[in-house]
Amino acid sequence: MQRYFVDEIKAETAVITGDNFHHITRVMRMKLEDEVYLVTPDERTAVAAISELGEDFVRLNVISWLEASSELPVEITIASGLPKGDKLELITQKGTELGAKHFLSFPAKRSISKWDGKKAKKKTERLEKIAMEAAEQSHRSFIPDFEHLDTFAALLEKSAAYDYVVVAYEESAKEGETAALATLFGTMEKDQSVLAIFGPEGGFDAEEIAKLEAHHALKVGLGPRILRTETAPFYFLAAASYAFELAKNG
């Protein structure tokens, strides 16, 4: 469907003249009751139908307003056990495109990387810059933030603030666990929050998993293939988008 930017929609009515009038009538050869998208200066989008074709204007009536938001209806925080190299940059860039709201990192037992205070500050600044650029590029209306937690205990403490806490667990994938993520997405409601926790290369050890479970974290499998530490958050976010933004209409 065609899309036209208009200066205003008043009393659910818009009038189009000039080039767009020409485009609608001559190029598209539209007729009465044909539908288009109208976009207002405040970035709201309406579906509208042609109600009058004048000599030099087209009048349209709004049929419905589209949900203008490009934000996921649920609030997802991605927490990564410090991975090697520059993987956090990839997680932050792609995770922002895919709709994450916040990013956390923390030292896990099997983390090879170590961040002291100075390094954490520099890295955080760089990752927030990456998130801002990715937010602009992907048409987000929210810029995700990034925070490094000094300890695993700080992550456990922080987890209490979320409606749901999940940990991506490789053994779940190997054991053929398939229902937990779909059950979670079936249970979550609009505006609820979930903290999704991912291990570093090599995953979590049994003690870390036990502590997370003691803090109400639900183990979820992300399909039967073993995903790298930076790929698992992409899967989680894309599956959430599919479940909450696409499949509900399917």
Place this chain on the structure above:
Amino acid sequence: MQRYFVDEIKAETAVITGDNFHHITRVMRMKLEDEVYLVTPDERTAVAAISELGEDFVRLNVISWLEASSELPVEITIASGLPKGDKLELITQKGTELGAKHFLSFPAKRSISKWDGKKAKKKTERLEKIAMEAAEQSHRSFIPDFEHLDTFAALLEKSAAYDYVVVAYEESAKEGETAALATLFGTMEKDQSVLAIFGPEGGFDAEEIAKLEAHHALKVGLGPRILRTETAPFYFLAAASYAFELAKNG
């Protein structure tokens, strides 16, 4: 446990030579009775133990066959309009982890990169190596292949061989189209094939979209955020895994 692709397992016995022989004996320094996973060309996976360490071969005996497949129940081919830099490496590595069966690339109108015959050969070899390593790492029982098509027309011709053809279309995302992908996944049956086509940076132009549609390609939106050319295939594959491997049980 290490994982090796073998040409055949005959009478519950396999013989490994060449690079994998080197990997088993020199890199992993395995000994008699050490166990590995063996994957056959028909995608079955066995647990096998080393029964003989020769000068230039290792003989292994099957202990048990694994039941579960780690392959997506539908066959997804990812076709990318040549993107910039080394993005095809990321698409191939992560796409393999996420379950793609085949990869194609082709020159799109807005592709900046150009591949001549010699470059295409070298790149293809490199990308197939990346796919093999990612397949082993993610416990795939199938190694995806990579093929470069010289022309857009070759892509159109090839599309006829698939049960479904879709093109990720940015305008669909902007227009708030949400149902097409869920409808597709609701329609596809086990073992059916889909060719999923992605534009380069800047996307497809209207003429390319028209040609694709004339070849029965369905335009699909991948949520309301604009994804980079390398992120869109990850979304498509993760959503397919969620729809076919997790949500069906939800």
